[in-house]
Amino acid sequence: MSGGRRQRLLLNLCVIFILACLLLQLTVLRATFDDTELDLTSDLQHDYLDVEWREFIAHTPEQPDTFFQYNRQLSDKLAAVRSLPMTRHDSCNTRNYQLPHVSAAQLSVVISFHNEARSILLRTICTLISRTSHDYLHELIIIDDCSDDAELLVSLDGILRRIFHAHPAFIFRRNRQRRGLIWSRNEGARVASGHYLLFLDSHCEVNAGWLEPLLDRLALNSSRAVSPLLDPIDPETLSYLAGNVLLKGGFDWSLHFHWLPRQFADGERAEEAYKSPAFAGGIMMISREWFFKLLGFNPHLQIWGGESIEFAIKLWLCGGQIEIVPCSRIGHIFRSRHAFEFPAQFEEQQQQLDTAQATYLRNSKIIAESWLDEYKYLFYTLKPAAKQIPLNLSQHELASIKTGQRCQRFDWFLRHVQPDLKVHNAKFSALGTLRNEDRCLHVEESQLLLVSCYRMEITQWRLHRNTGQLSTGHKRCLGVLNESQLSMQPCLVGTLINHTQRWQRRDTQLLHAGTHLCLDNPLKNQLALSSCRALAASQSFQFALEMEAQTN
Ligand SMILES: *[C@@H]1O[C@H](CO)[C@@H](O)[C@H](O)[C@H]1NC(C)=O
Ligand SMILES: *[C@@H]1O[C@H](CO)[C@@H](O)[C@H](O)[C@H]1NC(C)=O
Ligand SMILES: *[C@@H]1O[C@H](CO)[C@@H](O)[C@H](O)[C@H]1NC(C)=O
Numbered sequence: 001m002s003g004g005r006r007q008r009l010l011l012n013l014c015v016i017f018i019l020a021c022l023l024l025q026l027t028v029l030r031a032t033f034d035d036t037e038l039d040l041t042s043d044l045q046h047d048y049l050d051v052e053w054r055e056f057i058a059h060t061p062e063q064p065d066t067f068f069q070y071n072r073q074l075s076d077k078l079a080a081v082r083s084l085p086m087t088r089h090d091s092c093n094t095r096n097y098q099l100p101h102v103s104a105a106q107l108s109v110v111i112s113f114h115n116e117a118r119s120i121l122l123r124t125i126c127t128l129i130s131r132t133s134h135d136y137l138h139e140l141i142i143i144d145d146c147s148d149d150a151e152l153l154v155s156l157d158g159i160l161r162r163i164f165h166a167h168p169a170f171i172f173r174r175n176r177q178r179r180g181l182i183w184s185r186n187e188g189a190r191v192a193s194g195h196y197l198l199f200l201d202s203h204c205e206v207n208a209g210w211l212e213p214l215l216d217r218l219a220l221n222s223s224r225a226v227s228p229l230l231d232p233i234d235p236e237t238l239s240y241l242a243g244n245v246l247l248k249g250g251f252d253w254s255l256h257f258h259w260l261p262r263q264f265a266d267g268e269r270a271e272e273a274y275k276s277p278a279f280a281g282g283i284m285m286i287s288r289e290w291f292f293k294l295l296g297f298n299p300h301l302q303i304w305g306g307e308s309i310e311f312a313i314k315l316w317l318c319g320g321q322i323e324i325v326p327c328s329r330i331g332h333i334f335r336s337r338h339a340f341e342f343p344a345q346f347e348e349q350q351q352q353l354d355t356a357q358a359t360y361l362r363n364s365k366i367i368a369e370s371w372l373d374e375y376k377y378l379f380y381t382l383k384p385a386a387k388q389i390p391l392n393l394s395q396h397e398l399a400s401i402k403t404g405q406r407c408q409r410f411d412w413f414l415r416h417v418q419p420d421l422k423v424h425n426a427k428f429s430a431l432g433t434l435r436n437e438d439r440c441l442h443v444e445e446s447q448l449l450l451v452s453c454y455r456m457e458i459t460q461w462r463l464h465r466n467t468g469q470l471s472t473g474h475k476r477c478l479g480v481l482n483e484s485q486l487s488m489q490p491c492l493v494g495t496l497i498n499h500t501q502r503w504q505r506r507d508t509q510l511l512h513a514g515t516h517l518c519l520d521n522p523l524k525n526q527l528a529l530s531s532c533r534a535l536a537a538s539q540s541f542q543f544a545l546e547m548e549a550q551t552n
């Protein structure tokens, strides 16, 4: 062999070896990361995306580090679409999903945002498009709720059309004044034309294969609304973590969101879809038709707060259900513990905090007045400040949804959906109006009267669990002066409390501890005390809300 030929052969072998190494590496890489991502995995598009991405985020306006409440600098450095750990159960990858035909399951995605960092927003959109089957993804509706970065939407429009061309369709809207998340989401739904709506937050990273498990559940019963299981993204390190399949969403009597432990049925596996009293976060998918039958998010709620709980209660009571689907994963930056209570952007300025709190309280009051029936007294006991907030809404406006749909009472929700929302109050054993037949016990200028229950502003009573006092909201207690005389007195406090103000509940009777006589309405609407007679209708007094007869 001549020297030249040997060298060429060696060179060829070298090249083949290097190619083989590269191929091996590629195969290993492919095996490690899932390969369901579409289009953007091609190198050409990746480079192109990269250039566009740099250009777009280079124009992020300077903001103090605390502005976004997540690590914006780090986010700018990460790839537009990075590989994410596969957090769902392995069995989710091989399952046979029952998918509706694409012609009957076009998806409209609604993203509304206010002051989101460019890189975070664009990553939300790019991960969504690259990890969603094109056949189903019909359109993206992006609503800028009056962000400070006024140029953002125009640049976004440009870059998205350059990267993704004509598919999916994009609809951009900018609110000239701040309208809030609730209004914006309703507006997004209004302009949508797909069969399904997905409400997505603007600080997410969509994980592979998220859509099919949700479509599968919706195809089985279209009265459902479904949520993916949210995988938390750390706001500082932006690490993508696995979400907790043992939690469901719920709320307390203050109408604050809470994570609740999930109870497993016999043989139920953690990765199966499960019912949840409330949505876990603001991400949910629902048929557009069903969303509009339910009149969307309550338009009387303002800006932000409570809309997700309101929609959940409405959905359950009017014939729907909520499911969390652990085979569907979407990463979400949880900015702070109170992410569900106040918009982050309000938290910085003390002055605005009060407005945010008032808005939240007003929204909660609307929910209580529309849906909680007599249980609203529990809400008012925990949130007395809500009483003073004017709603300026008629009963008709509060309950308009109920006229169109057959909706259950809140009792039903307690029995079937969130039984762990115990009707128990540590302080009071009964609350609300106190009724004897068709009359209610009412205090007017210290006079005790029995008046029509349909009057406005009837006295609301509380029966105190520990002291047995029966008080009104004005710290006046029902007492007995001597054997014959009932009267309203300043409530005694602490060690001064004695038998004169103590009442015991015996079925529906109210027995006075000092005299062992029962509250009675023996003549026509004249309140008196007389000896107790079981089953006497004149001695039967019913509170609007009786707590469970359990202690703690
Ligand atoms: C769908 O779910 C609702 C509410 O739980 C139920 O009433 C209805 O029967 C279900 N429909 C079907 C087709 O299973
Ligand atoms: C209350 O509502 C009515 C009718 O919707 C409106 O005309 C009026 O201005 C409102 N008042 C306040 C104080 O918001
Ligand atoms: C109860 O008090 C009233 C007024 O204070 C008085 O007129 C009445 O005689 C008293 N009755 C008894 C039994 O002490």
Ligand SMILES: *[C@@H]1O[C@H](CO)[C@@H](O)[C@H](O)[C@H]1NC(C)=O
Residues within 6 Å of the ligand: 492, 496, 497, 498, 499, 500, 514
């Ligand atoms: C209960 O306390 C009130 C006020 O301290 C007092 O006037 C009354 O005599 C007391 N009654 C009894 C039965 O101890």
